[in-house]
Each structure stands twice: as C-alpha cells, then as structure tokens.
Amino acid sequence: MDSVGLNHYLFVGAVLFVCGIVCMATKRNAIGVLMGVELVLNGANINFVALSRYTPLGLDGQVSSMFVIVLAAAEAAVALAIALNFYNNHLSIDVDRADDLRG
Amino acid sequence: MTPNVYTATSTTLKWLLGTAWLLPLAGFVIEIFGGYWGGRKTKTAAWIAVGCIATSFVLSLSALLVWRGATAEIREKQATALAEHDAAHGHGHGGEHGHGEHAHAASDHAHGAADHSHAHTNHVHTDHADFNPLRTTFTGEFYRLARFGSVVVSMDYYIDGLTVLMFTMVTLIATCIHVFATGYMAEELTEHYEDHQVHLSGGRHFHRPGRFYRFFAFLSLFCFAMLGLVLAGNVFQVFIFWELVGVCSFFLIGFYVERKSASTAANKAFIMNRVGDFGFLIGLMVVLTYFGTFQFANTSPDEIGSPGLFQMVRDTHGHMVTEGDGREKVVLLQSGGNTPLHSQDGKQRVIPYWLLIVAGLGVFAGCVGKSAQFPLQTWLPDAMEGPTPVSALVHSATMVAAGVYLVGRFYPMFTPEVLLTIAYVGAITAFIGATIAIVVTDIKRVLAYSTISQLGYMMLALGVGGWMAGLFHLITHAFFKSLMFLCSGSVIYGCHHEQDMTKMGGLRKKMPITAYTMLIGVFAIAGYGLPGLPINFSGFYSKDAIIASALTYVSLNPQHFLLFYIPVVTAGITAFYMFRMWFMTFAGTPRDHHVDEHAHESPLPMVAPLCLLAFLAWFCAFRGEDGGLAHQILSSEPTHVRDGLEHGGILGLSLPSHHQIHEKHATAGWVALFAAGLGSLISYLFYCRRTLDAGTIGRQFWVIRDFLIEKWRFDELYDVMFTRPVHVIGAWCQGFDKRVLDGLIHLASHLTLQTAKFDRAVDERLVDRIVNICGEVTYATGRSLKGIQTGRLRQYVMFIALGVVSLFVLVFAFLPRS
Numbered sequence: 001m002d003s004v005g006l007n008h009y010l011f012v013g014a015v016l017f018v019c020g021i022v023c024m025a026t027k028r029n030a031i032g033v034l035m036g037v038e039l040v041l042n043g044a045n046i047n048f049v050a051l052s053r054y055t056p057l058g059l060d061g062q063v064s065s066m067f068v069i070v071l072a073a074a075e076a077a078v079a080l081a082i083a084l085n086f087y088n089n090h091l092s093i094d095v096d097r098a099d100d101l102r103g
Numbered sequence: 104m105t106p107n108v109y110t111a112t113s114t115t116l117k118w119l120l121g122t123a124w125l126l127p128l129a130g131f132v133i134e135i136f137g138g139y140w141g142g143r144k145t146k147t148a149a150w151i152a153v154g155c156i157a158t159s160f161v162l163s164l165s166a167l168l169v170w171r172g173a174t175a176e177i178r179e180k181q182a183t184a185l186a187e188h189d190a191a192h193g194h195g196h197g198g199e200h201g202h203g204e205h206a207h208a209a210s211d212h213a214h215g216a217a218d219h220s221h222a223h224t225n226h227v228h229t230d231h232a233d234f235n236p237l238r239t240t241f242t243g244e245f246y247r248l249a250r251f252g253s254v255v256v257s258m259d260y261y262i263d264g265l266t267v268l269m270f271t272m273v274t275l276i277a278t279c280i281h282v283f284a285t286g287y288m289a290e291e292l293t294e295h296y297e298d299h300q301v302h303l304s305g306g307r308h309f310h311r312p313g314r315f316y317r318f319f320a321f322l323s324l325f326c327f328a329m330l331g332l333v334l335a336g337n338v339f340q341v342f343i344f345w346e347l348v349g350v351c352s353f354f355l356i357g358f359y360v361e362r363k364s365a366s367t368a369a370n371k372a373f374i375m376n377r378v379g380d381f382g383f384l385i386g387l388m389v390v391l392t393y394f395g396t397f398q399f400a401n402t403s404p405d406e407i408g409s410p411g412l413f414q415m416v417r418d419t420h421g422h423m424v425t426e427g428d429g430r431e432k433v434v435l436l437q438s439g440g441n442t443p444l445h446s447q448d449g450k451q452r453v454i455p456y457w458l459l460i461v462a463g464l465g466v467f468a469g470c471v472g473k474s475a476q477f478p479l480q481t482w483l484p485d486a487m488e489g490p491t492p493v494s495a496l497v498h499s500a501t502m503v504a505a506g507v508y509l510v511g512r513f514y515p516m517f518t519p520e521v522l523l524t525i526a527y528v529g530a531i532t533a534f535i536g537a538t539i540a541i542v543v544t545d546i547k548r549v550l551a552y553s554t555i556s557q558l559g560y561m562m563l564a565l566g567v568g569g570w571m572a573g574l575f576h577l578i579t580h581a582f583f584k585s586l587m588f589l590c591s592g593s594v595i596y597g598c599h600h601e602q603d604m605t606k607m608g609g610l611r612k613k614m615p616i617t618a619y620t621m622l623i624g625v626f627a628i629a630g631y632g633l634p635g636l637p638i639n640f641s642g643f644y645s646k647d648a649i650i651a652s653a654l655t656y657v658s659l660n661p662q663h664f665l666l667f668y669i670p671v672v673t674a675g676i677t678a679f680y681m682f683r684m685w686f687m688t689f690a691g692t693p694r695d696h697h698v699d700e701h702a703h704e705s706p707l708p709m710v711a712p713l714c715l716l717a718f719l720a721w722f723c724a725f726r727g728e729d730g731g732l733a734h735q736i737l738s739s740e741p742t743h744v745r746d747g748l749e750h751g752g753i754l755g756l757s758l759p760s761h762h763q764i765h766e767k768h769a770t771a772g773w774v775a776l777f778a779a780g781l782g783s784l785i786s787y788l789f790y791c792r793r794t795l796d797a798g799t800i801g802r803q804f805w806v807i808r809d810f811l812i813e814k815w816r817f818d819e820l821y822d823v824m825f826t827r828p829v830h831v832i833g834a835w836c837q838g839f840d841k842r843v844l845d846g847l848i849h850l851a852s853h854l855t856l857q858t859a860k861f862d863r864a865v866d867e868r869l870v871d872r873i874v875n876i877c878g879e880v881t882y883a884t885g886r887s888l889k890g891i892q893t894g895r896l897r898q899y900v901m902f903i904a905l906g907v908v909s910l911f912v913l914v915f916a917f918l919p920r921s
Contacts, residue, residue: 021900024897024900025901026897033897033900036900095895096896096897102893102894
C-alpha cells in the first residue's frame with residue numbers, strides 16, 4: 001500500500017464535510033444539527049492541517065485549525081444555550097418548529 | 104485771599120452745600136422704598152422729607168455764614184473801592200460824554216480794527232479786578248464722570264454769593280412748603296382715596312390707595328435736583344439737573360394721573376420744555392466747539408488750571424475783546440488774566456461774534472421753556488393741575504425761577520443783542536400774563552398767570568442790564584408768590600377743593616390768618632411802599648429796581664421805549680388783578696352758601712408756614728438796595744454790569760451803569776407806585792365798593808374780554824400752527840400708508856400666497872409621488888421575497904450546500920484553466 005498522501009487527507013476531509021452537511025440537512029433534532037456543524041468544521045480542519053505542510057513554516061494551517069476549534073467550542077456553547085431556551089419555550093428542540101420568523 | 108484760606112473755605116463750603124444737596128436724595132430713596140413697604144396711613148415719609156430739607160436749610164444757612172465770614176475782607180475792600188470809584192466815576196461821567204472817548208466802548212465796540220490798543224488810560228480807573236465777583240467765588244470738582252479727549256464731564260461746584268443765597272432761599276421755602284404739605288396732603292393717608300374729579304361709568308368716582316409717601320418722595324427728589332442746579336459748576340451739569348427738575352415737575356403735575364386734565368397738563372409741560380431744551384442743546388454745542396469746556400470759571404488761586412467760560416469770554420475788566428467788524432467780527436478769548444488765549448499751535452483762539460449770539464440765544468431758549476416765557480408760556484397755567492404745594496414750590500418759587508437764575512448765571516456770555524431779545528421776550532411775557540390774569544376766575548390760575556408775568560419782569564430786568572434787579576426780584580418774588588400759593592392752598596383746603604373765586608367771598612371772617620397773610624403777599628407783589636422808608640414790602644424794592652433799570656435803559660436807547668412803558672402798565676395791571684383776587688375771595692359777602700358753610704381755617708401745620716413766609720415776604724428786602732439781601736446778590740454781579748456799556752455790539756445798544764440807574768431811581772419809584780396805586784384803586788372800585796360793575800364793563804368790551812379769557816388764543820394759535828398741520832400731515836401719511844404701502848404689502852402677500860400654492864402643488868404631485876414610488880417598490884420587493892423565508896433550518900442548509908456546489912460547478916465550468 002502506498003504511503004498516505006495529501007489526497008487521502010483531502011478525501012477524509014471531504015467525506016466528513018459531506019457527512020456533516022447531510023447530518024444538518026436531515027436531522028430535526030437541534031443537537032443533531034449541532035453535531036453536523038461540528039463535522040463540517042472538523043472536515044475543514046483536516047484540510048487546514050493537511051495543507052499546512054506546504055506553507056513555509058508548516059504551522060499556519062495548524063494555528064488556523066486551533067482557532068476554528070476554539071470558535072467551534074464557543075459556537076457550541078451559544079447554540080446549546082439557544083437550544084435550552086428554545087426548549088423552555090416550546091418544550092421541544094425540533095428545528096422545524098422554530099419558524100417564528102418565517103416570511 | 105491766600106491759597107490756604109481759599110482751599111479751607113472751599114472745602115468747608117463744598118461739604119456743607121454738598122450735604123445739603125444730597126440729603127433730599129437720601130430722603131427720596133428712603134421714602135420711595137420705605138413708603139412702598141410701609142403702611143399708607145403713616146406720616147413718616149413726610150417727617151423724613153421735612154427733616155432732610157430742614158437739615159439742608161440749616162447747612163445752607165451755615166454755608167451762607169461761612170461764605171460771608173471768608174469773604175468779608177474782600178467785600179469790604181470792594182465796598183471801599185466802590186465808594187471811591189463811584190465818586191470818581193460820578194465826576195468823570197459828565198465830562199466823558201463831552202470828550203466822546205469811551206474807554207469801555209473801545210473794547211466791546213471795536214473802534215477801528217487797526218487801533219486796537221483798548222487803552223483805559225484816560226479813564227479814572229480803580230482796578231476793576233477789585234470788583235471781580237470771581238474773587239469771592241469758590242469752584243472745584245466733586246466727581247469726574249467722564250473724560251473725552253479734552254472735554255471733561257464732571258460734577259462741579261461754583262459757590263458764590265448768589266449760590267449760597269439761592270440755597271438758603273430754596274431750602275427755606277421748601278421747608279415751609281413741606282410742612283404745609285403734611286397738612287394739605289393728609290387726605291391721601293388712606294387705603295381708599297376717592298378722587299371726586301374722576302368719573303367712572305355709572306356715576307361712580309375713582310378709588311385708589313393714597314399716595315402720601317409718593318408725593319413727599321417726589322418733593323424730595325425735586326429739592327435734590329433744584330439744589331444741584333444751583334450748585335452746578337458747569338453748564339452741562341446745569342443741563343442735567345435742568346432735565347431732572349423737569350421730570351420731577353412732570354411727576355408732580357401728573358400726581359393725580361387718573362384725571363385726564365392732569366396727565367395732559369404733565370405731558371404739555373414736559374413737551375413744551377423740550378422745545379426750549381433743544382435750543383439749550385444748540386447753545387451747549389456752540390460753547391463746547393469754541394470754548395472746549397463747560398466750566399463756568401476756575402478761581403483757584405494756587406493752581407494754573409484751564410480758564411472757565413466766564414474768564415475766556417471777558418477779561419478781568421469785564422470787557423469782551425473784539426476784532427473786525429460786521430460778519431467778520433470775532434471775540435478774542437482770554438486766558439483768565441488779561442492775556443490772550445492761544446491754541447496749541449500758537450494761534451489766538453477766537454469765537455465769531457454771531458456764534459456767541461447763537462450760543463446766548465440757545466441757552467436763553469432753554470430758559471424760555473423752563474421759565475414759561477413767551478412763546479412757550481402756555482404750559483404753566485395748565486401745570487396748576489398738580490397739588491397746590493407743588494404749584495407753590497415748583498411752579499412759582501424755584502423751578503420756573505431756574506430759567507431766570509441761569510440767565511443771571513450765564514450773564515457774562517450774553518452780548519447786548521441777546522440781552523435785547525431777553526428784554527423784549529420778558530416784556531411781552533409780563534404783559535400777556537398780567538392781562539390774562541385779569542379775567543381768570545380760578546384762584547390758582549390767577550397766581551399762575553401772575554407768576555408768568557413776574558418771571559417776565561425778571562427777564563426784562565436782566566435784559567435791560569439790571570442784573571441785580573432781576574435776581575433781587577427772583578428772591579422776593581419767591582417768598583411772596585410761594586406765600587400766596589400756600590394761602591390759595593389753604594383756601595382750597597378750607598373750601599373743600601373749590602377753586603372758583605366766583606363761588607367764594609367774605610372768607611376773611613372764616614379764615615382770618617390765611618386772609619391777612621395773603622393780603623401781605625398782595626401788597627408785596629403790588630409793590631407798595633414809601634420811597635425812603637426802610638421797612639417796605641419786599642416787592643416794592645425789587646420792582647422799583649426793575650423799573651429804574653428799564654427807565655435808564657430806555658433813556659439810553661430811546662427807540663426801545665416799550666421796554667419802559669410795558670413794565671409800568673404791567674405793574675398797574677398786577678396790582679389790579681391781585682386786589683381783584685383778594686377782594687373776590689376774602690372781602691364782601693359770600694356768593695355761594697354751600698362753600699361758605701363748610702369753610703374753615705386750616706390747621707396749625709398749614710398756617711404756621713404762612714406766617715413765616717408772610718414775615719419774609721414783608722421784610723426780606725429790608726432797607727432795599729442798601730440792605731443785606733441786595734448786597735449779597737450784588738457781590739456776585741458780573742464785573743461788566745457796573746459800568747454799563749455805550750454803543751456796544753452790532754446794534755450799538757447802550758446798557759445802563761449803576762450810577763445812571765441810581766440817578767433815575769427816585770423817578771422810577773414814584774412811577775411804579777403810582778401805577779400800582781391806580782391799579783389797586785380801580786380794583787377796589789370794581790370788586791369791593793362795586794361802584795363800577797365788572798360785568799357791564801366786560802360786556803361792553805366783550806371782544807377784549809373773550810380774547811383774554813381764551814388766553815390770547817395761544818392754544819388755538821399753536822393748534823393751528825402745529826397740531827393741525829401735524830394732523831393734516833398725519834392724514835396724508837395715513838392715506839399714503841393705506842393706499843400705497845398697504846397695497847404693496849397686499850401685493851407682496853398675494854405673491855407669496857401664489858408661490859406657496861405652486862410650491863404645494865409641486866410638493867404634492869412630484870416630491871410626494873417620488874417618495875411614494877420608492878416606498879411602494881421597496882414594499883413590493885419585500886413582499887415578493889417573503890416566500891423564501893420559510894423558517895426551516897434544514898431547508899436553509901440545503902440551499903447553502905446546493906449553492907456551494909453550484910458555485911463550484913460554475914467555477915469549474917467557466918473559469919479558464921491555466
């Protein structure tokens with residue numbers, strides 16, 4: 001078997017990204033949607049890390065992915081708070097019912 | 104006088120008179136505020152006012168004594184020199200005419216411009232400087248208000264014999280009148296004063312709170328202003344206080360402001376005075392332009408100050424030094440000594456002679472207004488709308504005499520032409536006033552016209568060169584006229600505000616003190632006395648002096664004979680109307696029982712001043728022109744008056760010298776006495792014995808009677824001359840206003856309206872529509888885009904994913920590969 005190359009990483013990242021998108025588009029549970037978001041972000045992170053090898057220092061992508069992870073944690077906290085509030089109001093976390101702002 | 108003595112005396116007099124001057128002002132402030140916060144039923148304000156003015160009197164009297172003490176030596180020297188001078192002058196006088204060499208005339212009447220040495224060598228001369236009144240004058244500055252370049256506006260003082268005498272006279276009379284007023288104004292001591300002369304609709308009378316304190320506050324303010332006028336050391340300061348007394352007069356005439364007649368009279372007095380003051384201002388401008396100072400004189404011995412007006416215009420001999428002839432005639436200004444005054448570039452300073460005449464006439468115009476002289480005399484009778492104490496103080500004894508006082512004070516500045524004008528104005532006024540007084544039946548108005556007439560007398564005296572006579576009459580008249588006004592006030596008070604003499608009669612039994620004090624006043628004004636007797640009525644001496652001056656003037660200038668005949672005839676008329684008034688009021692039988700029943704003698708505070716003033720009216724001119732009063736006045740006489748003038752000025756007028764007047768004195772005395780006796784006799788026959796019936800005579804001469812009753816138709820004349828033209832011009836202006844200006848304004852408003860309408864249309868049709876279209880488009884867009892917002896999260900994610908994919912597809916499909 002050939003050594004693992006860039007394409008492999010990009011493939012895994014793409015698979016993760018598509019899984020995340022599908023998860024977000026299909027899940028009705030807000031927590032599930034959040035998990036989809038995490039998948040998408042991590043797919044992107046793999047791309048960052050893999051491609052950082054080709055930068056002069058070799059660290060740029062890794063640093064960016066660190067930021068994304070922090071961002072994802074903050075986002076998850078906010079999103080969970082929204083979910084809790086939504087539950088308080090609607091006794092459910094079904095995202096399809098969150099359509100108060102529809103046109 | 105040594106500089107030390109001068110400074111010490113000057114300081115003493117300054118403080119004494121300055122305090123006497125400012126006390127009434129302090130009184131005014133206390134009364135106006137205290138009265139406002141205090142009750143309306145207390146006489147406190149009156150006692151404060153009386154206290155202030157009485158203290159002022161004491162201070163003035165001390166100042167008089169201080170002044171006399173300090174100047175005794177100089178005056179004695181002057182008297183000795185005078186005796187020698189008169190002796191020498193008397194000798195030389197006859198000879199002088201023969202020689203035809205008139206030393207005095209040489210300077211005033213330019214005897215050929217080339218030979219201008221104006222030598223006094225061939226004249227037996229004592230040093231004229233000895234008689235210079237400036238030697239007994241103290242001048243200085245209280246406070247400098249402002250300095251504009253070389254012009255200084257300051258509060259100065261000018262204290263000579265006349266100033267201290269006027270101070271004493273004004274404060275004494277004012278004290279008497281204040282005391283009188285505490286009784287007279289007592290009915291104002293109430294919260295609900297009913298004014299019986301103001302009729303409201305429904306036959307009711309006007310009610311208001313009493314104004315006792317306000318009356319006394321204004322009296323105090325007036326005293327302050329009047330004393331300031333007398334004390335003033337420069338002519339601008341005179342003008343300031345001139346206006347202040349004017350405004351006090353305005354307040355006091357309009358005291359019963361709810362009466363239409365009173366408010367109109369106040370306005371009339373104020374406005375007519377403005378006419379004269381306009382002339383005054385012109386005079387001041389000429390003075391300022393050519394002399395550069397307002398100060399009367401600077402007499403301080405130890406400092407070399409700038410000379411005052413009197414020192415500039417005449418040298419120490421009292422002569423104007425002139426040069427040139429006709430229109431080019433100029434007066435060379437002096438520097439206080441007998442040296443000419445030079446401007447900074449070394450040129451001789453001069454004033455054109457005709458401008459000096461303009462300045463004199465201008466200042467005299469102010470005096471015409473203030474002293475109610477022809478042609479501005481009509482305000483004074485109307486001013487009787489004020490309470491009687493006001494008429495006594497302001498409109499007979501002091502304020503109206505201020506005009507005479509100023510003419511006397513400003514005398515060195517007057518040229519013979521101006522003096523001639525003054526004399527004629529005075530004569531005309533005296534005659535007009537006396538004739539109107541014959542037919543008037545209001546007791547106060549008789550006295551008002553009499554005042555006008557007597558003021559005319561004083562002006563006449565000053566105009567014909569009788570400086571002392573004019574001011575002598577000013578003082579004596581102040582006493583007997585204020586006495587008579589207070590007596591009339593007592594009558595009015597006793598008869599419950601009845602002023603019509605035709606309803607009185609026989610009052611001497613009801614009010615004996617008033618009647619007999621008034622009789623003394625009547626005798627005094629008629630000028631009764633025996634020449635040679637030392638104790639005569641004061642009016643006798645002063646009128647005598649005036650007639651003597653007039654007679655001498657006419658004998659020197661025969662073409663002006665009217666200046667003698669008018670005062671003699673007027674003297675007769677004066678005696679006539681004064682006795683007429685007394686007979687109608689106090690003698691005979693009561694004409695109206697209603698008035699008579701209620702008549703009663705006034706209380707003590709009112710009759711006590713009458714007695715004091717009656718005493719003074721009788722005896723104040725004790726020993727006549729040899730007495731203290733006359734000598735006191737004489738000490739301030741300008742130097743040039745003593746020797747008269749021969750053919751001076753442009754018209755070649757002569758002014759009488761003391762010596763010449765003295766020669767005519769006896770004749771004049773008898774003439775005046777004869778005229779007065781005749782007048783009184785006719786009056787006696789008409790109104791006491793009723794041998795002649797006044798009504799019948801009046802009907803026979805109805806043209807004259809009606810003419811006099813209508814006051815010589817001056818009011819009508821002014822109506823036709825000024826009021827009607829103003830109305831006509833006003834009507835024209837109104838027409839112009841209505842037709843042209845209003846038309847223009849209407850046109851402008853019409854145009855504005857049309858523009859506005861157009862603007863509105865544009866706004867509604869265009870602007871609003873554009874705005875609406877914007878709004879509608881935005882709204883429609885929003886509405887159409889609304890459907891996309893489904894609110895479904897998963898759908899959105901799908902859209903995003905599909906969008907990304909399609910973007911990629913597009914990028915890969917259309918972006919050229921490198």
